Amino acid sequence: MRIPLLQGNVSDWNSTASPLPAVLTRDLADSLFQTSAGAVGREFLDYYSGGLRYRVSAVCALQKTDDYARYGPFVLTPFPGWFYEDQYLPFISLRIRPEADTDNFAARFYQDMTSQLQVAPFYLFDIQSYKDQKIERDAAEGITPYIRSARLIVIFFVFNVFIGLMGTFWFRTRHRRSEIALRMAMGSSRGRIRWQLLGEGLLLLALASIPALTICINMVMADVTFTEATDATWGRFVICVSIVWILMALMVIAGIWYPASRAMEVQPAEALHDE
Known part of the structure; x- marks a missing residue:
């Protein structure tokens, strides 16, 4: 479930000197380190931005962008600072138990948690499930x-x-x-x-x-x-x-x-x- 938040400012992750966590698929780890077994804990540089360093925190299977795409190599990294600066409504994601994922969960969560999530400079703005986001994305991409x-x-x-x-x-x-x-x-x-x-x-x-x-x-x-x-x-x-x-x-x-x-x-x- 994705929850947009209104906020005052955000920090720039590009300014940090410590490496950022990253998750690689096995074949991508093989191409970078010639092995996927010992890839966890090793570091690599961003191809497009040499100042960014990443440390492999996990190795996963092949991924795909949608239900009808091919499985391929993937790298999962935190969004850079400019992404949050240009984002009108930043959001956080929550994972819930399957038995709690009912049709009225969003309405109940919004009613019960609005007062608790109003922590300046953030406050709860809207709740949207990933299922609805997938429907919108599939329609937008044809x-x-x-x-x-x-x-x-x-x-x-x-x-x-x-x-x-x-x-x-x-x-x-x-x-x-x-x-x-x-x-x-x-x-x-x-x-x-x-x-x-x-x-x-x-x-x-x-x-x-x-x-x-x-x-x-x-x-x-x-x-x-x-x-x-x-x-x-x-x-x-x-x-x-x-x-x-x-x-x-x-x-x-x-x-x-x-x-x-x-x-x-x-x-x-x-x-x-x-x-």
């Missing part, structure tokens, strides 16, 4: 519109494939009424006919998946896929292909099950007479 557009595109293509694939097998099954009636007249059970039709549909899907899978593999090997957010690994490829194949199999089943059930409700003599 992440939210991008995710919405991507979801709409995925839904559009899935709906079109659903209508096309299910409609094809629906039309194909309805035009096999006479065949279904003949099989029933010859003594085949409804369950056997239904599973035979489903097996044919899934077999056609499997045969059509072979050239499609070949094209997809060549696209991944040619590096023409979108790899800015994540790497095009073979594990991710297998997971995505499996999910797509399962969704298409469900569409095939939906396009066969219902029209086949309706066709088997018609008496065999009536269906053969219509033909």
Whole structure:
């Protein structure tokens, strides 16, 4: 939770002669000290400001700036003095227990702690959760519109494939009424006919998946896929292909099950007479 404060003045951290604490990711520590195991306690200079010295207080894993960015090297350091001088509303951050993080926590905290936090030259001005800040930041940086557009595109293509694939097998099954009636007249059970039709549909899907899978593999090997957010690994490829194949199999089943059930409700003599 972030709490903005109004204040009179702030000290300049650039004027201190002692090194400031810093937290590095493992790969960044390796590039600076050729090891991450003994990096804690060692010092390094700021690349952009040679007068600033930092002492490594901890080494952490790779970090990322938002939910959709890549993990990368990071260094966490205190803000310099000019940041607080130019800041209109300085703030402090508080971490609370998960069970205390309720919807009305900010209102209760503001009501209970306003008088206790009015210590000159500071006083409590506002309370804002990091969840709300994340929503505002994602919207300002275009992440939210991008995710919405991507979801709409995925839904559009899935709906079109659903209508096309299910409609094809629906039309194909309805035009096999006479065949279904003949099989029933010859003594085949409804369950056997239904599973035979489903097996044919899934077999056609499997045969059509072979050239499609070949094209997809060549696209991944040619590096023409979108790899800015994540790497095009073979594990991710297998997971995505499996999910797509399962969704298409469900569409095939939906396009066969219902029209086949309706066709088997018609008496065999009536269906053969219509033909």
